Amino acid sequence: MILKSYLNIKDWQLLERYNSDWMLQYFCDKVLAEDQQVRDMTILTMIRAYLEKHCEWKILKEVLTSLWKPDVNNTLVLLMDANCYESYIRFPTDVKLLWEFGDWLFEDQLFRICSVLGIRRQRSKYREQKIEQMSCFRKRKNSFKKTLKRRKALVYLLGKGIA
Incomplete structure (x- = not known):
């Protein structure tokens, strides 16, 4: 090394x-x-x-x-070489970020709180949006109109989840 x-x-x-x-x-x-x-x-x-x-x-x-010690000026610092490779780097688009927030909001927050408290989940279009998002992820390239439509749908879903 x-x-x-x-x-x-x-x-x-x-x-x-x-x-x-x-x-x-x-x-x-x-x-x-x-x-x-x-x-x-x-x-x-x-x-x-x-x-x-x-x-x-x-x-x-x-x-x-x-x-x-005689050759080193600053003995409080130790620098070492490390090879690191990020394996989960991806381009953060608006749709990806909105979907991750929506997934976190519904799955990790709202649905978990409802199951802990034993109350019924609120009505939402989360399942339909999840299916739509998975089909959107599978496509290699989406048109600008479809991306705009997904963005608006996710913002609307998040507004319902936050309210």
Whole structure:
């Protein structure tokens, strides 16, 4: 992980360099034979997972601070490299945001309160709007008129839910 950060290269580039460069092998204290190569591309991911489970970051910070104190100006800050990939990023359109709020309002708030209190749910077009929204989500592209119609219907539904 130190080499990856120091050389500023990608995982697959690091493995290529490691297989061909004996200095990197000496640095890692794992010298490969002439006919040997690391072929597993997931090894760096496994190393990250191992470090995440077994590394005591507080102790690491203290050790690094004590060893590098003369060279480091600010010892209270520890910067580490982390690879993070957002998996739930999407473009927030008006219809999506209105639907998420309506879903939260009806499912998580109103319907739950009614079931806890044991009272009948208020009449609403939530089920019909849910079916309409699911069909809207399945379509690859909606026209501007249909998007405008969905937006108006969702705003009307939210007005009924809030009132």
